[in-house]
Amino acid sequence: MVKKTEWSFKRGVAAILACASLALPLHALADSATSALAGTWTLVAADVEHPDGTRGRDYGAAPSGLLIIDGEGRYSLQIFREERERFSSGDKATGTAAEYKGAVMGSSTHFGTLEVDPAKHILVFHIQHASFPNWEGAQQQRTYGIRGDELSYRVVARPNGDVPISVWKKVN
Template sequence: MNKILYYIITTLCTFIASPVLAQQLVGAWKLTAADKILPNGQRVADYGANPHGIAIFTPDGHYMVEIYSSDRKPFASGDRKKGTPEEYRDAMLTMSCHFGTYEVDTVRNRIRFHIDRSSYPNSDATTRENDFSIKDSQLSWQVPPRPNGDIPVSVFTRIR
């Protein structure tokens, strides 16, 4: 009987909490940290000491995320079509942007990003799930591990 009662209560709480958690995500968020957890467990800055970025989640399920390093270098030529290979490489590796639609799995505390387009072309037309949490006015999520084992972590503060 206790197991049945537990199941009923847990299920009801999930259905009651689901819309609330999803609604808490809606809005605009300013990036406050773009870190990575190294395979040894150490957490370090991934996009410099003062990264810039924003995440926006609409009530109808659309989103956009932009993350930029604090140390981006301008192209010496002043023309985006005349960068050197090193300048293009640096530009690509100092940003992470994507947009599309999203779903919230409130049972597992996960955001499912249906990525339309990304600054990394291999992510175009893919789906990615991230563990996330919202506490007070702070949103954070972890990206699945990179091939080298690093785990990116993004932290945002609510703008409105």
């Protein structure tokens, strides 16, 4: 006859093993989703959707950028406004307030690790370092979609209600 404590222990172990066997495929699914995104992506669009539903160009008519994701989920992202004004002095240490503002507002760069939840269509950027220091150490979540060789994601709304939308095309 099995004692009640032995039965409870065996049931507990069985429950833990059952949960672990379910978790492994989910982890593998997330890893395969990250691997599917691995490669080099070029920027197609850096748009913004306004609260009234209209869409505009957040980084000008012809922004450029790269998103590089490795097989381990590390990433580096750069977005630049094409028509950024050069510093008149040629020295970044002696720029004017307007030149500094243009340089900061004309780019978005950060790197770190990327987490993918394919079931919920969520990307989470774990930002290690960024051109905007307030983002360092942050986790930024985006809803994403993939159509063919294009990846698009929507950034959380800004305080004014604008929602940035990035579209990337896979190079390799």
